[in-house]
Amino acid sequence: MLHSPAPQPAVEVTDLRKAYGNVVAVDGVSFRLEPGTVTALLGGNGAGKTTTISMLMGLVVPTSGMARIFGVDMARHRHKVLHRVNFESPYVDIPMRMTVHQNLEVFARIYGVPDRDVRIATLAEELRLGDFLNRPYGKLSAGQKTRVSLAKALLNHPELLLLDEPTASLDPDTADWVRTRIETYCRDENATVLLASHNMAEVERLASRVIMLEKGRVIADQTPRSLVEHYGRQTLEEVFLDIARGKRDADTTGARHDD
């Protein structure tokens, strides 16, 4: 009987560890993201999310273990796949004095986007950037900046999209609009998404899988629904609070914990 080969994972993290001196930021994390899936990486502040994503992008070298994207070791050969990846984060800015169009043009050249003007015009229409395409990025509102960051992240039609709190500091309407755009992109382009977020409603809406980190370790890896059921809660936010407050495996039937 013939078997088709197993699909190459978009992301494969194996026993990843990062220590800064005596401080262990990531401690033996392993997971695998299949192509076309949306996975949320959750955890409180200092849980190891940013360090894990940074090692995925090759910005930080692991102390041990390995992070692969499309089969490529990111610590050694990251430039072989970086054109197939992109990311969006409100914590990494885009040059303020350049206009939106200038910024997108520069990144389009760096990523090797063909027909740059056509691609920028398409994204401007899809993400409603037309009114401020020629305004300096620094003079935009938070919502407009997020849309520009998203346009930058989608310029190269990334197969893997890393999103770090993509709707942080946005009003509910704009945040909902951004989530819809992300959903549309994933559906249309069958992209793999790794989403770091503190907004549990966003995670429940976008992600089909949740990887929960605590003190640098994976403490849960399942669907949002099964995680909620496992903890006997109504929402993912309640589960998150349980874990953050050290109630991981206890009192799974009680009411929400108060401070």
Added chain:
Amino acid sequence: MTETHGTRPRLLAQTGPAASARRIGGLVLRYWYVIRSSWPRMAELIYWPLLQMLMWGFLQTHLAKTTSFAANAAGLFIGGVLLWDILVRSQLGFSVAFLEEYWSRNLGHLMMSPLRPFELIAALMIVSLLKLSVAMVPVAFLAYVFFGFNVLSLGFAFAAFFANLILTSWTLGLISTGVVLRWGLGAESFSWLIVFVLLPVACVYYPLSTLPGWLQPVALALPPTYVFEGLRALVTEGVFRGGDMAMALALNLLYFCLGYAAFRWFLEEARRSGSLVQMGE
């Protein structure tokens, strides 16, 4: 089975000289947009070279009236200051362009893009020449208008001086950029000050023989010393010392290679220590 990248529009080639040129061009365009977006920045590029040129030009005019040496060596100080400013402006053009990425918190975007480290360096080198042109072309013209000193009258010698000073500035830029990568903006002042360590030792305004004997070997290990000694030989004796320029070039090539190796080492250290993610002081 779905091929996740099967239906996507293909990107342009990612490897080879054309891909590198495209990425370098993109980054140069980014810096050019920043330069031209702010007239105070344009003015700042010219400000210090112009002040220096005027101050040393008037000093030389005064000395020419009172000392026979200065009278016979017209252009010595003003030539020195113009060449020194080529070194300073080129290094600052390189280093400050990189600092822009920290100030705008854009470094993460670049480091997570397909841009290679050598392409970043190549873009910074081109930008340093661009900024130098903006700064020095008007100042060199005004030196001719005010004091009758035509830097182009130095001919081929000027090309040799220029090439050597630019190479030195790039080496200093590589080291300062690497230091900032590793230690963040807390080390920013290093970028502004590193070039001035050469000022007393590289014999910008006085001959090598002025230095104490123990310091002269140090000066001779610095490529700019040969340039400024060469300028004095040209102005006072009318002699172009080609051998000295070749020596300066050899030293420059050696130091540039060491500077690039140091930059790569600092970059790897930054990836190990996590300082690329921190972006602060």
